[in-house]
Amino acid sequence: MDPGLDQAFRYLEALLLGREGRPGLSLAQLERLMGYPSKGEGPLSLTLPPRPELKGVNAVRFHYYPKDPQVQLIVEVEDREGERHIRHFRWDGRTWVTPEGLKGELRATAETPGVLELEGTYYLGFNREEAQVLSRAIRQGEAPGAKYLLCPQCGAHTYYAPGVRAEGVACPRCGNPTLLFKTLSLPERKDPLEELLEEQRALRRAIEALAAYLKRKLGP
Ligand SMILES: [Zn+2]
Numbered sequence: 001m002d003p004g005l006d007q008a009f010r011y012l013e014a015l016l017l018g019r020e021g022r023p024g025l026s027l028a029q030l031e032r033l034m035g036y037p038s039k040g041e042g043p044l045s046l047t048l049p050p051r052p053e054l055k056g057v058n059a060v061r062f063h064y065y066p067k068d069p070q071v072q073l074i075v076e077v078e079d080r081e082g083e084r085h086i087r088h089f090r091w092d093g094r095t096w097v098t099p100e101g102l103k104g105e106l107r108a109t110a111e112t113p114g115v116l117e118l119e120g121t122y123y124l125g126f127n128r129e130e131a132q133v134l135s136r137a138i139r140q141g142e143a144p145g146a147k148y149l150l151c152p153q154c155g156a157h158t159y160y161a162p163g164v165r166a167e168g169v170a171c172p173r174c175g176n177p178t179l180l181f182k183t184l185s186l187p188e189r190k191d192p193l194e195e196l197l198e199e200q201r202a203l204r205r206a207i208e209a210l211a212a213y214l215k216r217k218l219g220p
Contacts (some may be wrong), residue, residue, distance in 0.1 A: 002050050002056070002079055002080070003056060003057070004054065004056015004057050004079070005077065005078060005080075005085065006052075006056075007053055007056050008053065008054050008056060008057045008060060008077050009077065009106050011051075011053035012055065012060065012075060012077070012087075012106050012170070013016075016075075016089070016106065016157070016177030017095065017106070021132070022024045022102055024095060024096065027072075029090040030062075030064065030073065030091075031066075031196035032048055032062070033046065033062070034062065034064045035167060036064060036066055037066070037153060041066065041067065042064055042065055042066040042067060043063055043064060043065045043066075043068075043129060044061045044063070044064045044066075045061060045062065045064075046061065046064075047059050047060070047061050047063045048060040048061070048062065051165050052080070052095045055121075056079040057077055057078060057079050057080065058079065058080060058081065059076075059077075059078045060075070060076070060077050060078075061076040061078070062075060062076075063076065063127055065077075065128070065129075069088070069090075070090065070099050070130070071090060071099050071102065071128055072089060072090050072091055072127065073089040073090075073091075073096065074089075074128065075087045075088075075089070075106075076128055077147065078125070078175075081165065082163060082165070083125075083126060083127050083164065084114050084164070085114055086116075086125075086127070087105070087130075088102040088104050088105060088106050089104055098134045099210075102116075104197045112193070115158070116128060117137045117172070117180060117201070118131055118132065119135065120156075121138075121154040121156075121157050121158075121159065121161050122137060122156060122157065122159070122161065122172045122173070123135070123158070123160075123161075123166035124158055124160040124164055124166070124169065125160055125161030125163070125174075126159070129172055130161070131159075134146065138159075138184065140188060143184055144184055144185055145183060146159055146183070146184040147159065147160055147162075147166070147181070147182070147183055147184075148160065148182050148183075148184060149166055149169060149171075149178045149179035149180065149181060149182070150179060150182045151171040151173065151174060151176050151179055151180075152178070152179075153171065153174050153176040154171060154173050154174040154176065156171055156172065156174070157171040158171070158172060158179070165210065166179075166181070192198075
């Protein structure tokens with residue numbers, strides 16, 4: 001366990017959820033902190049100023065999405081190794097809660113940090129907006145070169161951001177620790193007619209090989 005990361009999470013838990021009778025950060029206070037709406041419609045990002053509780057990590061960033069009904073606040077903690085730990089929150093009118101299916105507990109955990117799931121594909125080290133953009137590009141065949149981990153057990157794809165250390169990451173769906181490193185290549189779009197001709201040529205070659213074999217076996 002990384003003590004610097006642990007300390008940062010303890011500080012964030014007290015800040016967001018309150019501690020010992022002190023209330024946590026309200027939505028209105030967060031908005032003031034982020035400069036919403038004076039700095040624009042969002043999403044807005046802010047790096048927390050340095051303080052003793054955060055000295056064991058590289059940075060803590062808040063990303064505020066005022067228009068997103070699901071995830072309004074993403075807390076990103078970058079540890080000393082440069083790995084990003086991401087937690088998701090929604091304001092329920094009283095306090096910060098974790099949207100269903102996402103990770104919100106303010107603890108340093110040994111599990112794969114910061115994995116977002118979009119339509120059955122996983123994104124590691126991307127914020128929600130980045131993951132959505134990448135997901136769209138992948139669907140449209142416009143993301144050649146994107147790096148991902150393929151799980152040979154369940155077939156899950158986990159795309160990871162540049163700078164993310166993907167070694168040792170387990171499959172977010174089935175937990176398989178042995179994943180294959182892959183790079184997305186451009187889908188080859190073949191002309192259906194060309195494909196048919198190629199099939200025909202392959203068939204002809206097979207027949208020729210068979211005829212030659214029979215000739216050798218049976219004599220002319
Ligand atoms: Zn898997």
